[in-house]
Amino acid sequence: MTTHFSDVLIVGGGAAGLSLALRLAEDDVSITILSKGKLTEGSSLYAQGGIAAVLDDDDNFQSHIDDTHTAGAGLCRESAVRKIVEGAPPAINWLIEKGVKFTLVDGAEYDGVDSQYHLTREGGHSHRRVIHAKDATGREVETTLEQHVRAQSNVTILENHIAIDLITSEKLGRPSARCYGAYALDIDNNKVKTFGARSVVLSTGGASKAYLYTTNPDTSTGDGIAMAWRAGCRIANMEFVQFHPTCLYHPYAKGSLISEAVRGEGGLLRLPNGERFMDKHHEQAELAPRDIVARAIDYEMKKGGFDSVFLDISHKGADFILDHFPNIAESCKEYGYDMTSQPIPVVPAAHYSCGGILTDLRGRTDMKRLYAVGESSCTGLHGANRLASNSLLECLVIAESAAQDIRTRLKKEEAKPSPELPAWDESQVSDPDERIVVSHNWDEMRRFMWDYVGIVRTNKRLERAKNRIEMLQEEIVEYYGNFRVSNDLIELRNLATIAELTIECALTRKESRGLHYTLDYPEMNSFASDTILTPNNFVSHAPIQEWAIT
Template structure:
């Protein structure tokens, strides 16, 4: 049975962070855009990003240096074309944000003229991080939201879950393209359809697959799972970045302590007050994140300690309050005065370096389907994302996708009659406890078996449990009406399988993937690319 789509547009953007909103704004002059937001428009990983955005603004810096630093941090697995493309488009992407009014911090130069205050983070050889105090993501997100709300060609639909992409397998076509999406409206609790000439996934990463994460609740790998089910390849899912320093406190489980703290002189200490990073890397606290995270994990396990400590109290109190006002206030609200005492820290799942395979225009394997931001694998990050390249990737590839879509949008037909969502064989669930149990089980064994340090046996155990969970979840999904928790669990278990299968395929330790059974580097680094099997639609 076909029905007229509930919504129609030229471009459907699934996700409302920096990537999605940038794409919408870049397209809105000539196209009708719908932006789907899983929660409120300001919720998402962009809003919580603290550190900043990397670009060459210092005359003593160079794009070549930014390229080299990124390649080194990526542990030999970056795709050079993606790195060069991103870094060469960095400054103009930042200039666009500046023109929109993002208030990056400035200081006076030697002549008393204002210039951008650039900070340095792990892996960078120069100060090239533009930031807005320690809340850069908030400044970017709120500015983009304000612009989106002004634009008559952009319609925002909040509190909806994308369920699946509508492709040829739903309509019996053979063009290999995407026609829209099924969405679940969390307000009306109804499934609706959106018809679009083009669809862009900007759904963020999948760190919620782990028990401890710095990400907001919405980071459940939805776009990666939907693209995989639709027939897109994914790559490098074994490289999940664990941020070394999340605040260890029962009331602050997802509060990130930006790498800029270490860039400005904070040091990591054991419970006895002794430093340990010089024992692990010549760059000490400014080593790449994978090195720092493993060092903290190693020291915690060696000492049986609940956490390590990050200390910036040797810096002047006024300096700390000026540069890190949000961190200062947050810690103070928890009884920690960072001008006087160290902060307890643990690593937490932070960033998905792999994702849906795309080209430099953000095109996926399916015609008219794009992927931008953390959901995508562009080749920029390799085996370890360098600090402050993530928001940059969102901006650069959103602008690139917008150019590609703009050149084609007027030649593309909109298919408005789409297959209706079939709920004829489903019923309301009276066993929500099953979802909750499976949810907690998945996140716990992913943390224990597929975390910072892995082994073959742990990966095999994780895969066996994933396969059992998939059977249970598929049975549940086939017979029950959809809900937020069910949709997220369905996506998370798919992403968990992709992470484990990629990890099992890599017989070496490189970057963020560390396997005790394969501790050495292979001589030739290659990305791990998975191709989906043909899957029936619901």
């Protein structure tokens, strides 16, 4: 089997992967990017709100830091918060220099980094500090970065390639924990390829497709987290799954997110009778952190037996709405709702994974030569609940740090030839005879994760989920061991791992904190600790400052 070798292998083509590739492309290194679909098809593309950054004279770093800690419910890592917050303005300027067109204030003329950019405010922020491109920031950032990356002669882009597993020193019979590459399925040709690299970066995004209702695209199946876990890396804080409070409620509106910025610009949450309710749940009302708003909506829906609540910004007028939220308004219109003249029905949906592969602030994991950046990582920035619009920011800042570390390491290391990598072994498998098994298991898992590991949890519900996932895991392991891999099977296997890790983390946290709310332990402990899963002993709890990457 032919091994495709490069200096850097990047798995995933979102904001984290593309920005890292573009920074490294300036050096004389070869880069391969694997994307399981189209290069930009991921959560970054669909990010609406914007990027949080201190860009106004009335704002300051400490305020952004404090807001992040408050949202994170005492679990944020101080060094991560400070580094990423202080790295925001340079990251924004870098995007502007690359050609990203952020929205200007009314009447302003474009003047590059010195332009007067419009800043919006989102839930949990004490200032207007979210820079955006109308209501499609992710698309503007992604497509701009894509154009630059595609223009680099030392970058090879392979779309429709889904990574299966990492190739580690254990597979090669070597003693040190080191990553040498990955196996990936060429979906178009149904062939498994071997990719060797001197550095491997996992930027595969989140895992919210583990839930029945989600704002995420179909690509968000936790591939990087699952691969890193199987390779022996620590995973942290998987119980903290952020449910976005406002997803358009319609039977055919698959993952249609209604941006946080709608509430930031004056949108009000109402019951079906028109009554506001958020002021009864939090002093910041509609601008409370996401976990509080999502739980409030869940509570009101269950209490009143409603299918949804309603988000109303019609009082701001059609001109204002269409200027600030043209894409959201058009999306709502496709499903029969005119947000300029009527409230729109909304429900919470799984949105963001605050936990992931444990990394330091250079993206380094427990395994040498293996990095993780973006939503698949856990740097400690988000703690128990992500502050709105800090996600794209983390992608950009940590990608820059990881690029620096990779660049320095590659220059120090001798360009030794890659060891011979073992070929993918299909000698003991056959073509699947019952593909329906995969789809049934997928559906069952997403339903019980929504029912038992959702916005409000109990020990009984979590134990039920644990029993279900253990049975499903047995079926999946047997199926995987007997049949040739397919895109659906790879994703199912990864999502089952994500479900298992999430359930295990949730069961071990004996408190309610941030996004993890349990009726059995409704109070928050006086001390904060992370839930760290280690493949050898599985669960441990450690103070948040004791993370160490060797």
